[in-house]
Amino acid sequence: MIENAEVNNLTAHLFRKNAGKMVAYLCSRYSLQHIDDILDIVHDTFETALVQWKFSALPRNPEGWLMQVAKNKAINYFKREQRKIVIDPFELSYSMSRLEEAHPDPNQKISEIGDSQLRLLSACCELETSSKNKIILTLHIMCGFGIVEIANALLIKEQTAKKALYRARSLLKQKAEIFKESIGHREERVVRLAHTILYLMFNEGYKTSNSPTVLNHELCFEAMRLTKLILQEEAVLNHETSALLALMFFNISRFPARLSTTDEMVSLSDQDRTKWDQSFITEGHYYLSRATQGVELSSYHLEAIISSVHCAATKFEETEWDKIEFLYSQLATTNPTPLVLLNGIVAKSYTQGCKIALQHLEVLKNSFKLPNELYWIVAADLYDRTGRVEPAREAYLKALEFAGNRHDKQFLLKKLEDLDALR
Amino acid sequence: MKEYLLLIREDFSAYGNITPEEMQKSIEAHMHWVEKLVASGNFKGGDPLSPEGKIIKGRDMLITDGPFIELKESISGYYFLLANSLAEVMEIAKGCPSLLMDNATIEVREVLQSEEI
Numbered sequence: 001m002i003e004n005a006e007v008n009n010l011t012a013h014l015f016r017k018n019a020g021k022m023v024a025y026l027c028s029r030y031s032l033q034h035i036d037d038i039l040d041i042v043h044d045t046f047e048t049a050l051v052q053w054k055f056s057a058l059p060r061n062p063e064g065w066l067m068q069v070a071k072n073k074a075i076n077y078f079k080r081e082q083r084k085i086v087i088d089p090f091e092l093s094y095s096m097s098r099l100e101e102a103h104p105d106p107n108q109k110i111s112e113i114g115d116s117q118l119r120l121l122s123a124c125c126e127l128e129t130s131s132k133n134k135i136i137l138t139l140h141i142m143c144g145f146g147i148v149e150i151a152n153a154l155l156i157k158e159q160t161a162k163k164a165l166y167r168a169r170s171l172l173k174q175k176a177e178i179f180k181e182s183i184g185h186r187e188e189r190v191v192r193l194a195h196t197i198l199y200l201m202f203n204e205g206y207k208t209s210n211s212p213t214v215l216n217h218e219l220c221f222e223a224m225r226l227t228k229l230i231l232q233e234e235a236v237l238n239h240e241t242s243a244l245l246a247l248m249f250f251n252i253s254r255f256p257a258r259l260s261t262t263d264e265m266v267s268l269s270d271q272d273r274t275k276w277d278q279s280f281i282t283e284g285h286y287y288l289s290r291a292t293q294g295v296e297l298s299s300y301h302l303e304a305i306i307s308s309v310h311c312a313a314t315k316f317e318e319t320e321w322d323k324i325e326f327l328y329s330q331l332a333t334t335n336p337t338p339l340v341l342l343n344g345i346v347a348k349s350y351t352q353g354c355k356i357a358l359q360h361l362e363v364l365k366n367s368f369k370l371p372n373e374l375y376w377i378v379a380a381d382l383y384d385r386t387g388r389v390e391p392a393r394e395a396y397l398k399a400l401e402f403a404g405n406r407h408d409k410q411f412l413l414k415k416l417e418d419l420d421a422l423r
Numbered sequence: 424m425k426e427y428l429l430l431i432r433e434d435f436s437a438y439g440n441i442t443p444e445e446m447q448k449s450i451e452a453h454m455h456w457v458e459k460l461v462a463s464g465n466f467k468g469g470d471p472l473s474p475e476g477k478i479i480k481g482r483d484m485l486i487t488d489g490p491f492i493e494l495k496e497s498i499s500g501y502y503f504l505l506a507n508s509l510a511e512v513m514e515i516a517k518g519c520p521s522l523l524m525d526n527a528t529i530e531v532r533e534v535l536q537s538e539e540i
Contacts, residue, residue, distance in 0.1 A: 010447060010450065010451060013444065016444050019443045047446070049450070050438070054449060054471070054520075055453070144443035145442065146444075
């Protein structure tokens with residue numbers, strides 16, 4: 001019974017964080033084949049917490065409480081199940097021995113939980129399905145996201161998320177061997193896959209973070225939490241992981257400046273840089289220094305350094321574009337994505353002028369399939385800055401045609417208004 | 424001040440769709456509500472009730488599973504609050520997060536002290 005005002009608050013997103021922990025731990029104790037039951041058990045554990053905690057004081061160690069309750073529920077559940085279903089003898093002796101081990105163990109080794117999370121993350125990233133599906137599954141299983149949360153965060157339909165999840169979950173069951181000791185969940189190949197998925201998850205969140213739902217920020221933070229998990233537990237490719245994390249920290253430092261007070265998107269050149277979160281920038285530098293202790297120079301390294309150059313300029317006019325242009329050209333040799341190439345042209349426009357940049361843009365357009373909206377935004381900006389009002393206007397209108405979300409549209413309409421004001 | 428019992432009835436079957444984040448939010452909302460009531464001196468106590476239980480009935484003392492009459496109206500917990508009148512405690516009850524977050528029904532009853540009768 002609550003008798004005084006002593007309320008110890010829950011850490012932000014504690015449940016979300018522990019959802020993945022508990023699921024991973026139970027998968028390692030039992031089997032990934034039981035993922036559906038395990039997800040139910042974990043959900044049930046949260047329900048128990050909800051029912052009990054909301055009317056009384058919190059347990060002293062909420063995380064330990066959750067894990068213990070989940071373990072007990074799992075023990076009861078699988079004991080009951082074993083009586084009901086015929087299991088192959090090997091499986092039975094295996095899970096029985098596991099059951100015996102599963103007795104209350106308050107000094108649960110962190111590394112064991114961490115390791116099981118890493119294995120589960122690897123399993124999600126290794127599925128033979130699209131990156132989007134992998135992100136959906138990872139969010140659901142490792143981060144406790146529900147269907148609606150996934151749909152809102154990724155800007156997809158609930159029905160789409162539901163279908164993808166159903167399919168990915170059945171694929172995941174075939175990955176049960178990842179929890180066997182000898183499986184190389186720390187192989188370079190697997191870690192690379194995880195990097196890619198987390199990078200994409202982060203970008204999904206970043207790209208849409210100019211929408212008013214906070215969920216998109218959370219997508220970024222979840223991607224960062226999982227990246228940290230790899231770094232803590234993982235010796236393989238640690239420099240790349242650090243670089244990825246550095247890149248994420250530099251980018252999120254701009255969150256507070258990306259939306260105006262009236263909820264409009266603010267471009268890099270107009271952002272109030274005093275709003276950039278210096279503590280995130282500092283963390284970015286910390287991970288960047290760890291990343292550059294090795295000899296590798298991955299695309300994450302280059303992107304992190306580019307982002308750090310932006311962070312270092314206290315005014316837009318002070319941006320060291322020559323560095324950025326060079327870094328993009330390096331990036332383009334190993335990773336020539338349309339986004340990298342377009343960004344390279346933007347950098348060029350500040351070092352060599354808009355005219356030359358426009359020429360490069362034309363060449364690029366003829367040899368590459370560029371994303372329409374981005375192409376027209378870059379083109380419009382280049383015309384705009386050379387004072388060619390009409391072509392700029394046309395390009396902004398084109399971009400508007402392809403604009404994906406409300407904030408992009410608002411942003412472009414504002415640009416058009418500014419152009420009209422010039423006339 | 425008089426003492427009132429608040430019985431919170433809610434639909435357990437609706438829990439299946441709540442996400443961990445939402446559950447945490449719900450717990451936090453309850454904690455803050457109670458914190459406020461403790462500060463204003465309206466709070467006396469409260470406890471959750473286990474969803475599992477038994478029912479014993481009448482002279483036959485027949486024991487059945489329960490305690491639900493209907494799953495939709497299970498009592499999930501109770502509070503004892505202090506207030507000057509039923510009207511005042513009803514105003515306080517309006518702030519209970521269970522109403523908004525769990526679509527709960529709250530039954531409010533005054534606790535009668537025998538010496539006052």
